Amino acid sequence: MQIFHNPHFNFVKYRWPALIVSWVVILAGVVGIYLKGLPLGVEFSGGTIVIVQFDKMPGIDQVRGALDKSFGGGENVVVQRYGTESLRQIMIRVPQVGRESGTELGQAARDVETALGASNLGAFKRVGTEIIGPVVGRELTSKGITAFLLSLFFILLYIWFRFQFSFAVGATVATLHDVLVTLAFLVFFRVDLSLNVIAALLTITGYSTNDTIVIFDRVRENLRGTRRDNLNDLVNSSINQTLNRTLITGGTAFLGVVALYIFGGEVLRGFAFTMIVGLITGTYSSIFIAAAIVTFWPHGRGGARIAASAPVATAARPTATARQRKGARGGAGS
């Protein structure tokens, strides 16, 4: 079974609209950050998360009301159901009170318990607590950014070493694009940036390169073929030849992270959301962005280098169809 039998879509033709769409999304994300700020998880902003299990599940509003007196209302206090209804758990997030002082961090958590206890919500117990001082977040941010940039840089080096510089630039830009677009979606959907979400972003860095590499591999292979057309057509047919693989792989990975999103529990929800967005944009960017950048590369020098790297660099013959080329290659190599 196949999704497309011998597809001939002209992807390269859509590189400009694709770039514009991507920029619009990324800029919208930037505007979102500017207007409402990054949705920082407790690991980055500092603060206290308390997970409470009630004997009898109260309404979210009741819990909120109980906390309003001690913590003030507004967006500072987050109250959410945690896990399925049957677990009767509620997550409460409150900001850091005062500075990280002396040996005591747990005051806010105790205040939450006191406020809940005073409000007639029935018996409850604290099943989990996460308290993070403000210093931790700053360190994590710089560590996360360093890790991201370093892995991007080494992937660039690797692709440069294995392919060519223009390919490396294409893959790096596509990866950067994926992370920025994913970040934009996190802002749109107000998904808190937690450690797990950062881990997902770093994973996307590694994985989004994969799709790109598969297409680049085919481009390189086609460049070595005996027949050559112009670079745009060659890149386009390489995308088409790997299209089934790209879609099937994207599809199965997608199934996996969707299962994680639905069944993986509260802790992994942000992670799974990030991966879902990252997988979609990763697949999209390797088709529309990465390959397009290779075709954008200055035709003088870059084109010459690409041509030179092909073993048999004959002048472009009359445009061969993908089908013919496939036949030629199949016969040639064994």
Next chain:
Amino acid sequence: MNNLRWRLALIVVIIGACLWAIIPPEKKIRLGLDLKGGVHLVLRVDAEEALKLETMNSSERFRESLESGGVTGVTVTVLSPTQFQVTGLQPAQDAVFRQLAVDLQAMFDRQPGAGGYTFAMKPNVARDMRIATVVQARMTIERRVNELGVAEPIIAQQGTEQDHLLVQLPGVTDVDRAKAVIQSTAQLQLKLVEQGPAPTRESLLQASGGKEPPGTEVLPGVQDRAQAGAPAAQMVYYLVRKVPILTGRDLRSAKQGPDQYNQPAVHFEVKGDAATRFGKSTRENINRLLAIVLDGTIVSAPNIEGAISDQGQISGSFTMQEAEDLALKLRSGALPAPLTYMQETTIGPTLGQDSINSGVLASTISLALVTVFMLVFYRLSGVNAIVALVGNLIILLGAMSYINATMTLPGIAGFVLTMGMGVDSNVLIFERIKEEMEAGRGVRASLNAGFSRVFLTLIDTHLSALIGAAFLFQFGTGPIRGFATTLFFGLMSNLFTSTFVSKTLFEAVLSQRHTETLSI
């Protein structure tokens, strides 16, 4: 044929060894804190405080030696954690002063100033002391945690300055007790009482004109039960000598036991050389009060009835548990500096179990979905892919079990992503085989071409993903490291299963029957 048999045998041996390593999973797979439940703390060691203490003690000892050396009228002030200043020095006494200051040369640089000198701790001494302080704090906490009897605790230094301590206590439920044991400095000092007890600070200092006489300080304490005859509640104050005659470092052992009133108390033994010193000071001060100071508070101030050298007892209003914890803290040594909590996470056992349940459910469902997907798309070859995929997961778990890696909740997510990666490799190979067959090549030739051509692509994709995983490992702690580890081993074992195992399976099937078509 023979070759094929060997390869099949190798696969069976590897998978068997990995299965052996993971069955039964509840015993063989090490769960991280987020799945098992427990306490996760990040503390910062405030090393400056240790420097400050050292500077204070040195300046105080120096002041005493100046006094006994006949240099009078000078004032000693501590300026910063690493500096102190001596002012009001008569030029005539300069030579004597320099003579007395020789002892300080090893640790402090001396700078002349107006009417005196400034002493600054040497930078290398200060640096070494900062490092030593953190290391000592880590070792102290290690000893305390071990005494608490926590199974498989993790105590590690981290942070850019290496001055953060990560403390993980799996399975601990009594968080408050654990924290109390870890965080208290347990600085034990025995100091001679000059004045007191008095109900207020002011009444205590009346005799000396409202100021602490040089070399002494006022410390708060609770009223001694032995003297009051009632449960202590009231605060009292004592004027004590600053320099202790014995500290926690001089103790050889400490254990909980009843005192003469049958109340919980801590009995301690003193180390050899300190015992001689302790014996001398107590003999000289019979019938004076000796303050037992714990972290700056006097827990009791018994009368010195005779010379004590190698044994003593701390009584106060302790419960049995408190006395036991105090003994534990004294045994494990004092923390050299205060600790600041930066992060504190508690995961209750039920929360961990919920995470395991949902993680396992999500993995199972995604495996099922992938299986259906592969069977629909690749028919019989899909079976091959699924066998390779399951083999991949078994090898991944086995490898993690062999290197004693920890499975965390993000690690389970890594498990699901590994499935995706495994399927990806198979899809790449299968699509290539299809192309080759469409190009009119035979089944066997197509298989060979498919596997050999895709192999390099696989190396490229896996290596770039490994680069990502490596930096992820570097970035994260705890759960995220578990994720990076899972990804890493998943990628490695996937290279093996999707090429070697999958190809061997195809060949094994083809060797049984000659066929012109492939169900793919």
